[in-house]
Amino acid sequence: xxxxxxxxxxxxxxxxxxxxxxxxxxxxxxxxxxxxxxxxxxxxxxxxxxxxxxxxxxxxxxxxxxxxxxxxxxxxxxxxxxxxxxxxxxxxxxxxxxxxxxxxxxxxxxxxxxxxxxxxxxxxxxxxxxxxxxxxxxxxxxxxxxxxxxxxxxxxxxxxxxxxxxxxxxxxxxxxxxxxxxxxxxxxxxxxxxxxxxxxxxxxxxxxxxxxxxxxxxxxxxxxxxxxxxxxxxxxxxxxxxxxxxxxxxxxxxxxxxxxxxxxxxxxxxxxxxxxxxxxxxxxxxxxxxxxxxxxxxxxxxxxxxxxxxxxxxxxxxxxxxxxxxxxxxxxxxxxxxxxxxxxxxxxxxxxxxxxxxxxxxxxxxxxxxxxxxxxxxxxxxx
Amino acid sequence: xxxxxxxxxxxxxxxxxxxxxxxxxxxxxxxxxxxxxxxxxxxxxxxxxxxxxxxxxxxxxxxxxxxxxxxxxxxxxxxxxxxxxxxxxxxxxxxxxxxxxxxxxxxxxxxxxxxxxxxxxxxxxxxxxxxxxxxxxxxxxxxxxxxxxxxxxxxxxxxxxxxxxxxxxxxxxxxxxxxxxxxxxxxxxxxxxxxxxxxxxxxxxxxxxxxxxxxxxxxxxxxxxxxxxxxxxxxxxxxxxxxxxxxxxxxxxxxxxxxxxxxxxxxxxxxxxxxxxxxxxxxxxxxxxxxxxxxxxxxxxxxxxxxxxxxxxxxxx
Ligand SMILES: Nc1ncnc2c1ncn2[C@@H]1O[C@H](COP(=O)(O)OP(=O)(O)O)[C@@H](O)[C@H]1O
Ligand SMILES: [Mg+2]
Numbered sequence: 001x002x003x004x005x006x007x008x009x010x011x012x013x014x015x016x017x018x019x020x021x022x023x024x025x026x027x028x029x030x031x032x033x034x035x036x037x038x039x040x041x042x043x044x045x046x047x048x049x050x051x052x053x054x055x056x057x058x059x060x061x062x063x064x065x066x067x068x069x070x071x072x073x074x075x076x077x078x079x080x081x082x083x084x085x086x087x088x089x090x091x092x093x094x095x096x097x098x099x100x101x102x103x104x105x106x107x108x109x110x111x112x113x114x115x116x117x118x119x120x121x122x123x124x125x126x127x128x129x130x131x132x133x134x135x136x137x138x139x140x141x142x143x144x145x146x147x148x149x150x151x152x153x154x155x156x157x158x159x160x161x162x163x164x165x166x167x168x169x170x171x172x173x174x175x176x177x178x179x180x181x182x183x184x185x186x187x188x189x190x191x192x193x194x195x196x197x198x199x200x201x202x203x204x205x206x207x208x209x210x211x212x213x214x215x216x217x218x219x220x221x222x223x224x225x226x227x228x229x230x231x232x233x234x235x236x237x238x239x240x241x242x243x244x245x246x247x248x249x250x251x252x253x254x255x256x257x258x259x260x261x262x263x264x265x266x267x268x269x270x271x272x273x274x275x276x277x278x279x280x281x282x283x284x285x286x287x288x289x290x291x292x293x294x295x296x297x298x299x300x301x302x303x304x305x306x307x308x309x310x311x312x313x314x315x316x317x318x319x320x321x322x323x324x325x326x327x328x329x330x331x332x333x334x335x336x337x338x339x340x341x342x343x344x345x346x347x348x349x350x351x352x353x354x355x356x357x358x359x360x361x362x363x364x365x366x367x368x369x370x371x372x373x374x375x376x377x378x379x380x381x382x383x
Numbered sequence: 384x385x386x387x388x389x390x391x392x393x394x395x396x397x398x399x400x401x402x403x404x405x406x407x408x409x410x411x412x413x414x415x416x417x418x419x420x421x422x423x424x425x426x427x428x429x430x431x432x433x434x435x436x437x438x439x440x441x442x443x444x445x446x447x448x449x450x451x452x453x454x455x456x457x458x459x460x461x462x463x464x465x466x467x468x469x470x471x472x473x474x475x476x477x478x479x480x481x482x483x484x485x486x487x488x489x490x491x492x493x494x495x496x497x498x499x500x501x502x503x504x505x506x507x508x509x510x511x512x513x514x515x516x517x518x519x520x521x522x523x524x525x526x527x528x529x530x531x532x533x534x535x536x537x538x539x540x541x542x543x544x545x546x547x548x549x550x551x552x553x554x555x556x557x558x559x560x561x562x563x564x565x566x567x568x569x570x571x572x573x574x575x576x577x578x579x580x581x582x583x584x585x586x587x588x589x590x591x592x593x594x595x596x597x598x599x600x601x602x603x604x605x606x607x608x609x610x611x612x613x614x615x616x617x618x619x620x621x622x623x624x625x626x627x628x629x630x631x632x633x634x635x636x637x638x639x640x641x642x643x644x645x646x647x648x649x650x651x652x653x654x655x656x657x658x659x660x661x662x663x664x665x666x667x668x669x670x671x672x673x674x675x676x677x678x679x680x681x682x683x684x685x686x687x688x689x690x691x692x693x694x695x696x697x698x699x700x
Contacts, residue, residue: 231544
């Protein structure tokens with residue numbers, strides 16, 4: 001049949017990225033780990049690859065640049081749960097990041113009335129818990145809204161958090177909190193491991209957090225929860241009619257995204273040792289969102305790549321730093337025209353046991369595709 | 384596709400169709416089986432499709448009742464005091480010309496719209512203000528007249544979403560991969576695979592729903608609805624756009640579904656099609672019920688004949 005000819009004709013033109021993914025998919029678990037582990041080791045060794053063309057020096061301290069990149073990667077992974085997976089356009093994500101930072105400040109700065117010698121790990125736990133609760137508080141009323149309305153309300157949320165920091169005296173506005181406590185631990189010579197100047201421990205800590213978050217988020221993705229999110233993203237009404245408690249899972253997406261944003265905020269505040277009302281503005285939110293969309297919304301590897309582009313290139317290239325909004329803006333426009341699925345547009349897997357199932361049913365591994373997981377959800381409502 | 388020529392829809396429905404190679408795996412195996420082996424294999428499939436259903440094929444007991452349901456959109460009365468009931472184990476046809484209110488009937492049953500007055504009762508209990516997802520878990524599943532699959536998901540994933548309606552793994556259970564998560568994932572995938580085979584589209588299990596041919600998409604909707612383990616399966620014009628051979632095949636499938644112990648409510652405006660498969664017919668016109676009875680009786684009913692006179696011949700036939 002002609003369709004068959006057509007198919008075999010195009011088979012030779014499979015895009016490079018697609019071939020890589022097919023190859024990756026075809027590997028056994030064992031072989032995949034045999035590649036993942038060296039890559040992870042390499043990621044940990046990054047601070048020692050401080051030479052041309054990777055290094056960001058003399059402009060920026062390379063180790064701190066790595067930490068800041070890792071921090072944005074963590075944020076992008078969290079925001080991706082909300083925007084990429086569940087399809088909820090959240091423009092106020094910086095609010096959760098800010099809340100995490102402020103919890104760290106309030107608990108560990110001597111400028112705060114709440115200061116006490118809390119163990120640092122407790123600060124992390126409280127920071128995450130508070131952002132999760134705020135996720136519920138802001139999610140519950142707003143997640144009944146859809147699309148554009150949700151975007152506007154979340155935009156407002158981000159601004160409200162910033163304005164609270166401006167106007168509540170206890171949050172010290174522009175003066176801010178100084179000398180935040182850092183994680184404990186000393187080198188053998190008695191100096192502290194975690195300082196403001198040395199980026200390496202912070203980078204390693206953040207990379208470790210990223211790995212943990214990736215594993216947990218991956219577990220969610222390949223479960224009833226991840227399927228519910230994608231179903232909601234694809235067609236919310238149909239999802240509800242198929243038995244998905246959509247509202248509950250939307251709130252969960254919000255809360256999990258918030259938790260990751262909060263964690264990132266705690267790390268950020270700890271490294272800097274200082275928190276004030278700057279840097280939590282809308283533009284920062286949009287930058288986070290750009291990282292997600294640039295890399296390939298919905299796809300974890302993609303958003304990591306996007307975050308690296310957004311965070312690392314300005315540190316590496318002075319020009320990019322100066323014109324970053326112009327450059328990223330243009331890049332996004334070009335991307336949306338030529339590659340709306342983002343740099344990497346692979347689909348995520350949604351079955352914990354998909355590998356065996358597809359093998360049995362169609363005799364080959366699960367396909368992945370470069371087509372966009374982000375799409376307008378306006379399919380009409382008339383059921 | 385090579386193995387499914389019978390249900391291959393016309394080319395215009397082939398959206399972007401990346402296709403699969405010669406079917407290997409289970410599909411290929413089934414294709415190579417002898418008739419006997421295949422029958423045995425199908426029996427196995429049926430077992431998984433309808434697990435431990437206490438089959439109450441005893442037609443008679445009322446499963447769902449529409450009691451004086453009125454539903455209006457602004458000034459338009461889409462359902463006007465409609466009453467009928469569906470009995471367990473039967474295939475009930477809901478027919479009527481376009482715009483008669485058939486889809487609206489489904490929407491009232493599945494909680495998409497709330498009746499302005501009247502009640503929908505499932506097993507004697509009113510659905511009241513239950514949410515759509517709760518109604519599904521109570522046991523009503525449906526397909527859509529305009530297909531509404533989760534386009535970016537594979538066929539298999541679409542069906543697993545249906546099975547999730549019966550799953551109870553929460554966020555914590557999934558996060559930590561607790562035993563229930565493992566058990567439900569295994570069961571869900573097994574059942575979804577069996578359902579894809581049952582509706583005859585297992586060879587494209589790994590394709591995104593939006594890339595499936597039209598006929599496959601319609602069948603996938605049925606599989607996804609069945610996956611929720613409904614007591615009542617509502618099919619909204621499942622044969623729309625099919626040629627006569629495909630329609631016939633689909634009616635066979637619907638009979639099989641009933642024989643597996645499901646109760647089926649079937650919408651179509653094609654009377655002839657519905658006649659052949661249903662036990663009973665309810666006829667709507669302008670939101671009112673104008674007939675209710677066995678197909679042979681309904682066909683002779685003067686008001687039904689009158690209702691269908693206004694529509695093109697091929698719909699009456
Ligand atoms: N959401 C809606 N808003 C307004 N009118 C509607 C809506 N849904 C259906 N209707 C109207 O209700 C009537 C019945 O429609 P429907 O139930 O879709 O008919 P059908 O029997 O063809 O499925 C039609 O006149 C239709 O225009
Ligand atoms: Mg209709």
